[in-house]
Amino acid sequence: MAKRSDEEEVKVLGFWVSPFVLRVQWALKLKGVDYDYVEEDIWGGKSALLLNSNPVYKKVPVLVHNGKPVVESLLILEYIDETWTHPGHRDSILPTDPYERAMVRFWAKFAEEKVLYGGYRAMCLSGEEQLNAANSVAESLEFLEGAVRGKKFFGGENIGYLDIALGWLAYMLEVWEEVGSMKIMNANKFPCLATWMKSFVNHPFIKDSLPPRDKMVHYFEERRKVLASK
Numbered sequence: 001m002a003k004r005s006d007e008e009e010v011k012v013l014g015f016w017v018s019p020f021v022l023r024v025q026w027a028l029k030l031k032g033v034d035y036d037y038v039e040e041d042i043w044g045g046k047s048a049l050l051l052n053s054n055p056v057y058k059k060v061p062v063l064v065h066n067g068k069p070v071v072e073s074l075l076i077l078e079y080i081d082e083t084w085t086h087p088g089h090r091d092s093i094l095p096t097d098p099y100e101r102a103m104v105r106f107w108a109k110f111a112e113e114k115v116l117y118g119g120y121r122a123m124c125l126s127g128e129e130q131l132n133a134a135n136s137v138a139e140s141l142e143f144l145e146g147a148v149r150g151k152k153f154f155g156g157e158n159i160g161y162l163d164i165a166l167g168w169l170a171y172m173l174e175v176w177e178e179v180g181s182m183k184i185m186n187a188n189k190f191p192c193l194a195t196w197m198k199s200f201v202n203h204p205f206i207k208d209s210l211p212p213r214d215k216m217v218h219y220f221e222e223r224r225k226v227l228a229s230k
């Protein structure tokens with residue numbers, strides 16, 4: 001991995017299972033940027049560094065670059081892409097064409113709202129409410145199926161911004177399905193998405209970075225109980 005210059009500080013404040021944190025780590029790894037990782041206890045006690053770095057939301061991830069905090073994972077991806085552009089770092093993870101850039105940003109935002117938050121909500125619900133929520137996520141997957149059709153990755157031959165933004169879907173949705181006793185993904189209905197999921201989790205940059213499945217199941221079971229009790 002590329003070394004930072006001695007004066008350069010790159011720090012990620014994270015939490016092991018956060019899909020938002022992992023996408024930042026993937027982007028740094030793909031761009032060949034070396035960084036220090038600081039695990040935060042987000043439900044127990046957040047560090048002063050986190051509270052001071054993200055006073056508005058108090059959430060991870062935070063990227064601290066030479067003392068300057070950058071927050072919101074999708075914006076951090078853009079910051080990473082624009083900051084480490086010199087030789088030795090991978091080309092842009094965002095497409096160069098402005099129209100393509102606009103499109104990947106559109107899909108990333110769409111997937112965040114409809115699939116990530118929709119899927120998480122469905123996991124926490126039950127009965128008819130859950131069924132409706134799960135169906136609505138499945139309808140959204142249909143659009144993502146169209147966006148990846150005919151390509152290995154959303155980014156084409158290589159993993160790009162949208163793959164990184166959607167990467168959580170490839171390994172976490174099925175954990176949420178198990179925890180919520182529901183079914184959203186259907187490989188027969190979404191064959192291109194199913195193939196993408198396999199290619200993504202088996203990519204050399206990704207496969208060793210995923211949180212242990214059992215630990216994730218346990219964590220989300222606990223979160224579901226906490227959220228159901230509220």
Ligand SMILES: N[C@@H](CCC(=O)N[C@@H](CS)C(=O)NCC(=O)O)C(=O)O
Nearest residue numbers: 018019020042059060061072073074
């Ligand atoms: N939109 C934010 C979401 C970040 C987020 O929700 N982080 C969670 C961990 S998965 C967090 O820090 N939660 C702590 C809290 O809600 O207090 C991003 O993309 O960075």
